[in-house]
Amino acid sequence: MSVQMRRVASEEPAGPAYSTSAPETKGEAVLTAGVKIEPGTDYGFFTDSTVCIGCKACEAACKQWNQLPMDHLGLTETSYDNTGELEATTWRHVDFIEEFPSHDGGNGGGRNRWLLLSDVCKHCENAGCLEACPTGAIVRTEFGSVLIQQDICNGCKYCVPSCPFGVITVAKEQDGIAHKCTLCYDRLKAGLEPACAKACPTDSIQFGPVIELRERAEDRLRQVRQRGQSDAYLYGVPGGPGATGGVGSLNCFFLLTERPEAYNLPAEPELPSRRVLPATLTTVGAALFAGLATAFSIYRAAHDRRSVEGERR
Secondary structure, eight states: OOOOOOOOSOOOTTSOOOOOOOOSOOOHHHHHTSOOOOTTSOEEEEEEGGGOOOOOHHHHHHHHHHTOOOOOOSOOSSOSOSSOSOBTTBSEEEEEEEEOOOTTOHHHHHOOEEEEEEEEOOOBSSOHHHHHOSSSOEEEOTTSOEEEOTTTOOOOOTHHHHOTTOOOEEOTTTTSSEEOOOOSHHHHHTTOOOHHHHHOTTOOEEEEEHHHHHHHHHHHHHHHHHTTOTTOEEESSTTSTTSOTTOOOBSEEEEESSOGGGGTOOSSOOOGGGGHHHHHHHHHHHHHHHHHHHHHHHHHHHHHHHHHHHHHO
């Protein structure tokens, strides 16, 4: 007897949205990802860039499940990548980093290559967007993900500059509120693997408990290095690149073979809140200096005036 799956993504015409009601299914992630999803456990993605083929199945699956509209129909004329970047209607994006040599033999010997990476919200351990949100619209879920409650978001955009990875975008032409990856919160509540990871044909995107994913990533990193890619590293694990400046570790982390900047990732991300105290001290210091300078100027003016009056007498 077949069971008909019920779509849970919102069909509101105002723009991209979602529902947190669970589909009528349980435990499917055990079959598709070998993971039993339980509240109280932090889940995330381990994305291995070395096996990404740029098929964009993850992008299509994300848009299909969340009923996000198509964007950027046609070619950009600068890249084969037709979506370009993470946006309010593109919550998962495959970066095409195209490196083609110049005619004079540039690019380190003239080797054509593409670097491919499926980028997404990092669901940071310490999320700058969550710190900055004034309405409480951004919360930490029972699965360790960072979620924007769209019925509470007022579109203030404080979260946009507070994300060191440039993930969040406000949908100006749709509903005027902030959007990003939800880690398929509605699917997790139903025991389903996130749509992007389920759709990935090469297992470049792997879903599971963050602790288990880190162990799996370390094993994979050793394999890649043994095969000759000695520059490979993990981006976003504790103590490594991407886990700096108060961000902590990333629940969605990556195996990379080039410097982070090549993938449009910051080498040393930092929470804006870390700059508040230095900026405050600088402002207070400047105010004190200005006050002292003003007081000294007044004193000198008064002293000079008294000197002139004394000479006249």
